[in-house]
Structure formats: structure tokens, C-alpha cells
Amino acid sequence: MSLYESTHRNAASGSKAGFDYLLVYAACFIAYLIPVAIRRLNARMGGRAQHRNSVLAETSALAANCASSSFAGL
Secondary structure, eight states: OOOHHHHHSSOOOOOHHHHHHHHHHHHHHHHHHHHHHHHHHHHHHHOOOOOOSSSSHHHEEEEHHHHHHHHTTT
């Protein structure tokens, strides 16, 4: 048995790994949505410069970073 066969025999299936990532991504997205929205509202009330991305785009980027970091062991 080669090293390749032994390491990939017990690996999680692609659909399960993808589903796990989506669950973590969804949890991170929900957790980051309110703080990002509050920060944007405070910036708008304070008269600071407008942001380039939407609230959802910024939240999505944060959630993707959080989800990928959780699987990388960071």
C-alpha cells in the first residue's frame, strides 16, 4: 500500500467536508453580521468616508476567513 492510498483512504468525503465548511461559514456569517452593521452605522453617523463594499460583502469576507481558519487549525 502506498502512502497516497493510506492517507486518502480515511479522508472525509468531499460532500461532508463541504457541508461542515458551510455550517461553520453560516455560523461565522451570523456572528459577524450584527457587529459589521453596527460599525457601518456608527461610521455613517460620524460622517466618516463611505466604504467600498456592502455590509454583506464585508461580512462574507470575514466569515470566509473565519471558516477557512477553523479548518486550518489557526
